Amino acid sequence: MDLIQILEQEEIARLGKNIPDFAPGDTVIVSVNVVEGTRKRA
Template sequence: MNLIETLEQEEIARLGKKIPEFSPGDTVIVNVNVVEGTRKRVQAYEGVVIAKRNRGLNSGFTVRKISSGEGVERTFQTYSPLIASIEVKRRGDVRRAKLYYLRERSGKSARIKEKLAHRNKPAEAATAAE
């Protein structure tokens, strides 16, 4: 690891942000600090992660949602001070790293399968019960 990567890792540790593990296809709720004049409030932005960019301190991700029948995308910097929290609502089962094809789709064709946690096999469950 070179000097710059070491400094970035120290800076990430110093920030102390708790970023959950998420990947493209997951539905997330990003709580963003919004300043309107003198007031400061938290705005929730819920949507599907269509892209993730892992670059240490410069990491970012793009979230897409449908608002009033119109597709809206927003790119967030992962370690930005404007992000109050990130919550994973649903895990998506996709086979691509970038889901840009969802931009051309709408309705049922834009749905993403849910990734289910693997279940114990019946033999393992029986031995665990005993």
């Protein structure tokens, strides 16, 4: 196991979230909140 995989596993364990496997071609939904000064956009 390389360093990147070790760090990813530690981060997943720390967050306590179950992240499903995905592959090229899969559709994923990403939520982003943008904050500019006092303005916030989703």
